[in-house]
Amino acid sequence: MTMMMFSLLLLLCIHCPVSMSVTVSSSKTKVEVHEHTDAVLSCDFRTEKDQNPRIEWKKKEKAVTFVYFNNKFIGSYAGRAKMEGAALTIHSVTQKDSGEYRCEVTASDDHVNFGEATVTLDVHVPPHIPSCEVPSSVFAGSDLELLCKDKQSVPPATYSWYKDNRALKVSSDAAYSMDARRGTLKFTSVSKVDSGMYRCESSNSVGAPKSCVAQQLKVIDYPVDITILIAGASGFVIVTLLCCICVCVCRRRGCREKEKKTKSTKSYNPPPPPPPPPPPIHNIKTYKPTQSFMI
Structure with a gap:
């Protein structure tokens, strides 16, 4: 039986064309x-x-x-x-x-x-010169974010920041944080020691790193007169708000009293005056018969 099946398969392979x-x-x-x-x-x-x-x-x-x-x-x-x-x-x-x-x-x-x-x-594509966003000045105690971006490098670039030509490193006691992928440098509360020249550098595995031109950042204190002005403006706003509340309350009370008076006036209707008496009748003569006629 096995030999017969093998023979049949062999005959099929011989007579059937090979499809390539x-x-x-x-x-x-x-x-x-x-x-x-x-x-x-x-x-x-x-x-x-x-x-x-x-x-x-x-x-x-x-x-x-x-x-x-x-x-x-x-x-x-x-x-x-x-x-x-x-x-x-x-x-x-x-x-x-x-x-x-x-x-x-x-x-x-x-x-x-x-x-x-x-x-x-x-x-x-090797790194290109990145675009860096560094403000020229900022008030002390403010939040601050510096941005760096290279849109042309492939694979996408990673970023590092420098202050006064010294690489910034993230540590547990640092007053800032960095994101190497997004190119951000964040300060939660800047101080005067953070003033300096900042620049960003982009790099990938294709070519040499590229850096933007360093830019000056100044951290300044709030002037005293500005502090006083802010405090005065805040007090003025509070006083104005209280006055508005008082005026609104008084107007509401006054309107309610007027409404009460109007309702009481409309509910009282005095009776109409009595009609005048008729005028007296004078010089009316009475007729008396003087003779009687018999027919």
């Missing part, structure tokens, strides 16, 4: 290069019959765009890229070239005539 398809792969699916260098995106393929397949490269962004199509480069890749077999080389890459690329091979004579491979390109 184009195969596409990449020896390096993730490429990391520095800015302004060349990036090589590998693409290897094998076909069954077709010796001259169609090769295309596309880039996936918000929409899929062509890089290499119909044996020529498209758009910004024209004049700064080349093909060696199916491998794509982009010269002097920038951050805009980062993204996902797809190598597509179409062999029309093969049984399964399409294959593809994906390669991700990451262009690393």
Whole structure:
């Protein structure tokens, strides 16, 4: 029984054609290069019959765009890229070239005539001069936050702060705190000893650190006259508020008394005056008969 099954399988393998398809792969699916260098995106393929397949490269962004199509480069890749077999080389890459690329091979004579491979390109950018936000002056006792940002470095930069060309370090007794990722330097309550020249430095694994120009920070005390002015203004506000409350209370009481008087006046209706007596009647003569007539 076993020999019969084996013979049947052997006959099927002999008489049935072998179905092959184009195969596409990449020896390096993730490429990391520095800015302004060349990036090589590998693409290897094998076909069954077709010796001259169609090769295309596309880039996936918000929409899929062509890089290499119909044996020529498209758009910004024209004049700064080349093909060696199916491998794509982009010269002097920038951050805009980062993204996902797809190598597509179409062999029309093969049984399964399409294959593809994906390669991700990451262009690393060295630090740029960061933007630093340092106020020129601040009052003592105030909260303060200094900001530093480098938006162009890839991978994202980390930050350090310097005062009078000396690196600031965070400790348990320090009057400030730093966030190396966000680039912030925070003071909860500045004092005059915090005055000085401040600058920030950005760095990553690609290139040399870059620093902004140092800026002067002055911490000044509140003048006495300003303190008095603030106290006087606060007292004036309190007195004004009390007066407004008293006026409102008095007006409400006065309105209630007027309402009571109005109601009492409307409820009393005096009776109407009596009508005047009729006038007296004078010089009225009475008629008396003097003779009687008989018929």
